[in-house]
Amino acid sequence: MQRPTAVSEVSRPRVVVIGAGMAGLTAAHLLTAVADVIVLDKGRGVGGRLATRRIGDATLDHGAQFITIHSAEFAATVGRWVTDGVVAPWFRGRIGPEGVLDPDGHTRFRGSVSMNAVAKNLAVGLDVRTASQVAALTHDAESWKVTLVDGSELVADVVLATAPVPQTIALLEKGDVVLTSSDAAALNTIAYDPCIALMAVLDGPSGLTEPGAVDPVEGPIDWMADNQLKGISSVPAVTIHATPEFSRAQWDESDEAITGALLAAARLDAAVVAGSVQIQRWLYARPSVEHPERFLRLSDMPLFVCAGDAFGGAKVEGAALSGAAAAAVIGSVLGLE
Ligand SMILES: Cc1cc2nc3c(=O)[nH]c(=O)nc-3n(C[C@H](O)[C@H](O)[C@H](O)COP(=O)(O)OP(=O)(O)OC[C@H]3O[C@@H](n4cnc5c(N)ncnc54)[C@H](O)[C@@H]3O)c2cc1C
Known part of the structure; x- marks a missing residue:
């Protein structure tokens, strides 16, 4: 033909x-x-908001955290990625405020190495x-x-x-x-919502439980993940995403002020390794319209x-x-x- x-x-x-x-x-x-x-x-590299950073021995996804599937078309694509070892299931269900799973039927896939x-x-x-x-x-x-x-x-x-x-x-x-x-x-x-992302390496376990994420009900934290429990970092390291409201209000504040506010709210079990905190400001994080x-x-x-x-x-x-x-x-x- x-x-x-x-x-x-x-x-x-x-x-x-x-x-x-x-x-x-x-x-x-x-x-x-x-x-x-x-x-x-x-x-400098490909991926856009499929973004991962190395800080020392840590690997941290700081843009998209996981991939979900809602269409047959995309299911076929993700199926190929699973077969090829590019992505792997991270957890199934919706993460609650205390990190407890509330089953919603959807599997969250992570990049096998990173997003x-x-x-x-x-x-x-x-x-x-x-x-x-x-x-x-x-x-x-x-x-x-x-x-x-x-x-x-x-x-x-x-x-x-x-x-x-x-x-x-x-x-x-x-x-x-x-x-x-x-x-x-x-x-x-x-239109888009902004998101300030904080990455930090820890000197011990974060205190989060398997599968290693929390989705708080109230700000300033929108989402927090432990990249070691996620399976992509050899050492404890957290990614914290601020809510759109916090991100908008604090956009022009110093990295130090933002770090102080987000780490205080995170109440992690371990201390942050000195000099390991990095902040990424995503101006166009997710479409709102x-x-x-x-x-x-x-x-x-x-x-x-x-x-x-x-x-x-x-x-x-x-x-x-x-x-x-x-x-x-x-x-x-x-x-x-
Ligand atoms: C903090 C955060 C958390 C997220 N969490 C999730 C999640 O858990 N699950 C999920 O499914 N999605 C999530 N998302 C959304 C997801 O990352 C995006 O929907 C998706 O990656 C967008 O892909 P894209 O190709 O449309 O855009 P992008 O990935 O933004 O790609 C656009 C590219 O254009 C390039 N570009 C821009 N201007 C120029 C120029 N002038 N010249 C050359 N290149 C240019 C940029 O560098 C960029 O690489 C999240 C996003 C963020 C920021």
Whole structure:
């Protein structure tokens, strides 16, 4: 059977994907069948909010904590990751305020090595360029010019933008790209909650019980996990996520003040190893107002698709499904037009 594509083997279209998080990497995998795909990310490594840090001998996931499954499509993907040893079940059910499990039927999967390793695994075989921050996007009648902060430029037939939406809007504004009023309204409606994450290595067991997490009812802590009990750190080390309210209110406070407030609330059994605390401020941690569809194709310009976890479902699963849906629409436009 002939491949359902009008794309010539000699001159394949070029797709530039902005963002090597779950959405961008998922899309890039699917699009390599029909296009030359370049993934650009401003980070030193891949993963975006699938983020893990090493502090001394400790390994700490400080963005997404676990992966859940709510769709058959994503179940198949996670099933492959389990078979390949990329992810493993962490626990089943919902963690309560005291760390006790309240069964809700969903298994929480962790990266077998770390959450970031899930992204690294997805990036294998792709043309991913890290430390490559896009500065502006401009277009003519047929194609896009992607300008990086180092002044280099890439020409693309298609752009897939998976950065948090306010960052994508900024790139378009920088290039004086004119959005239709309905596209501008759709993008400007999307909003995110911030999250301040604290990472700390401990000089002994944290005091948390198996499986190593708590989900308090009240702030300032939204979530706390013991990365050793989780199975990814050889030494005791905790990740503390502040609530959106605390994160907003304390955003500009010093790391010391934030550390003091969060560690006091954590009431850990062990002391923090001197000099081991690190703070990460996630400005766009989780979408609070999402777009109702899994992607948005911008009108009146060469093919430009916005995707990511703000499109049709927050969380790692939503990002993966959005990336897949964006790849499908791009593949179909490239194959049929
Ligand atoms: C603290 C926290 C806890 C979370 N907990 C969970 C959880 O337990 N379970 C769950 O399912 N989800 C969780 N999430 C949400 C989950 O991490 C995200 O939904 C998902 O990882 C988003 O993937 P993405 O590809 O849409 O975006 P991202 O991972 O944000 O990827 C976007 C990428 O774009 C890049 N980028 C941005 N601007 C530019 C530019 N100008 N040039 C080049 N690159 C650029 C960024 O560097 C980034 O790598 C959590 C998130 C946070 C922050």
